[in-house]
Amino acid sequence: MLNIEEFRDYCLALPGTTEATPFDLDTLVFKVGGKIFALTSIATFGSVNLKCEPELAAQLREEFDYVRPGFHMNKKHWNTVLIGTGVTAAQLREWTRHSYELVRAALPRTVRTELETAENV
Template sequence: MNIEDLRDYCLLKVGVTEDMPFGDNTLVFRVGGKIFLLTDVNTYASINLKCDPERAVQLREEFDYVLPGFHMNKKHWNTVLIGTGVTNRQLREWVDHSYDLVLASLPKAQRTTLLEASE
């Protein structure tokens, strides 16, 4: 999955916005103002994704291209190396997981507003 496909996939999700709050290199995707994915737009060598802590450890043990989140809380974030064996299916699944975690963490009223706006 190239960066354009990743961007398109993220923006299809309800309530997703993108910005570059950390400079011209780091593309950030958010839902409800909270980050669920980051990547370097120049290199696209990796992406950072939010992850359930137990699942994060499991993925790191199972796949050598999943590492503790670079510059992130290592308990809740993974860095996935692109071009090292990760499949498009895995990326979509892990992006979905990250998005769902962040969406679920939003206050109920905000979640409801986002979901109703998509109908």
């Protein structure tokens, strides 16, 4: 399983990712193009909120007891993944990447172009 430092390193390695604590000093938020794709607690790293396509979100909740509707988020589009309850590092990376790609794809064309240009430099 990933620890908070490994999760942070993974998120920050995704092109154009920034991190911030806009809500409080404990809630670490990862964004691409100014839009959130992951949130977690710095202190406990007990769960991660990740954006997800609605059909996949429902499927994951049915299949895995450690995937729940997004806590304090739109339950249709967000899942909360409980850490230390069976989720593997590979699953967490895969679902984080899915969240990142989903958010990135929805960004305005100009922002996506800027990200692509920055990646190719």
